[in-house]
Amino acid sequence: MNKTILALLSILLLATSFQQPEIAYKARKVPAIIDKSVKARIDATLKSFVDSGKIAGVSALIFEKNKEVYYNAFGHADREAKIPMDRNTIVRIYSMTKPVTGVALMQLYEKGAFQLDDPLAKYLPEFADMKVYKGVDAAGNLILEPAKRPITIRDITRHTAGFATSTNLPGLSDLVKQADVMNPANTLSEMAKKLAGLPLEFHPGEQWAYGPSVDVQAYLVERISGKPFDQYLQENIFNPLGMTNTRYVVPASDRQKFAGMYRRSTEGQLTRVPDDENTYNIKNWPLKPGGFGLTSTLDDYMKFARMLVNKGKSGKATILKPETIKLMATNHLAESITERMWLPSKGQVGFGIDFAVRLRPPFTKEENNGVVGEFFWDGAASTLFWVDPVNEVTAVLFVQVMPFYGQLHKRFRDAVYGEYLPK
Structure with a gap:
């Protein structure tokens, strides 16, 4: 066999050796994130916060690869009226309004x-x-x-x-x-x-x-x-996605499903906020802000999250193009921007267009867990959602407690992904 043929064979073998890991990777079945043991771990975690009196009620919904893989609710939406937290509970999402506004702008x-x-x-x-x-x-x-x-x-x-x-x-x-x-x-x-x-x-x-x-x-x-902002949202996001319970003002007919708001003292005691101190969502005020103000249900907000993980599509509706979702979920903060208020408390993140964007794994087990590439945001009453495009997971956590309760988010994330152990 002459040297030319040997050289060609060597090149072919070398090329094949680089392709094999890719072929093996494509054939490898990625295990599900949410299995029976993870569901039990989430249940135990959320129930413990209610049982200890740290929160009045909580609910969570998770989809993985376009299938519902977890739902449960614990405690009360209104503790004093003994109304349980459930799938139809309407909550104030506060700053989880921001990603909705970002989608409208984009x-x-x-x-x-x-x-x-x-x-x-x-x-x-x-x-x-x-x-x-x-x-x-x-x-x-x-x-x-x-x-x-x-x-x-x-x-x-x-x-x-x-x-x-x-x-x-x-x-x-x-x-x-x-x-x-x-x-x-x-x-x-x-x-x-x-x-x-x-x-x-x-x-x-x-x-x-x-x-x-x-x-x-x-x-x-x-x-x-040229349209009022709330009308624009209704016509271009809520109607196409079938988000029938997301709005600024909760009508009288749905008030029974509207969760109470609770304040948690430094000693851990819960106090219900009187309704007359919390009237924004029961009166049609002129201000329709982009940064807060919407109310929603678990299923409604999950429709929004699933549109994001599906690169802008939901059924026959196209809300945004895939490249626009990618742009929104890309870090836009230069390293030269070193003063970042409390953003570092969210973990190893940058910021995209109305989302925090996870750039690195946690450095310590005390940090919020999550997958690199995830984008997410939360609300003042301790609500949370995230989109994990790597595993095609979307999660929504609803609760109504102030001040912001970051430890609940930390424990919920650990329950989903397992406690992070630094290398």
Whole structure:
């Protein structure tokens, strides 16, 4: 056999050796995440929080590869009225409204209505020529400087716009209180005008700071689409997905299914929030914010989550293109943005378009567990959802307790994936 043939055979064998692992990988059956033992572990975990009196009630729903693999509920939606938590319980999802708003905005992006790095003022001129707070002088007057660059639409999708929210900055905090930007009597237009009248807390793009950015997104959707924001959501997201129980205002006919809200003291005692202190969702206020305010049921929000894991599709409905979902679930925070408020408490994450995005496995067993590539968000009353595209898992956890109860999320995630043990 001559040298030429031997050389060709060697190349062929080498190429085959690289292909074999890929063929073996494709043939390998990936085990299910949610099996009988995991279901029992989730049950025990959620029940323990109710039995210990840490929460009044909780429910969870999980789909894996487009099949329902877990549902259960424990405790009460309304402890005092002895109404059990169940599948039809309506809860306040607070900031889990934000991903819904992000999807609405990105539908308009797909139509070519804007680019992410366009100046926000191109569409909302209220936000032109913004000034940045630098402190106060000896007389207590604000020291301001021009923003180094305009706020972009990307900034409002990733919380880097610099909007003022602090209550402990001399001079600026008083202005924030006086503006009362998120007063429910404001329309989105009035909210935006008041917000734009405040100095920024930092230059756009220099920090990650949670605030009213997504409410500005809602106003942008309203301005570009020409429709009231709640109407836009109904026509373009809720109706196509069959989300019949997701809305800002819970009608009187459904109030019996509306969960009570509970406050947990530092000693662990639960107190029901009086209904007259929590009227946002039982009165039709002018403000329809993008950052909070929606109510939903487990099954309704799961329809939204499954649309995301299915790359923008749900049955015959196409809500977004696959490449848009990928863009939303990609980290948009540069490593140079080191000031990130409390975002690091979510684990090894960056931030995409209205989602946290998991970049690395946990470094310690105390951190929130999850799969690299997962995207997720939660709500002030301790609700949670995530999309795990690697395993095609979507999970929704509903509870109504304040302040935010991160330990419940930690334990729920560990119950689903198993406690993470660092290498």
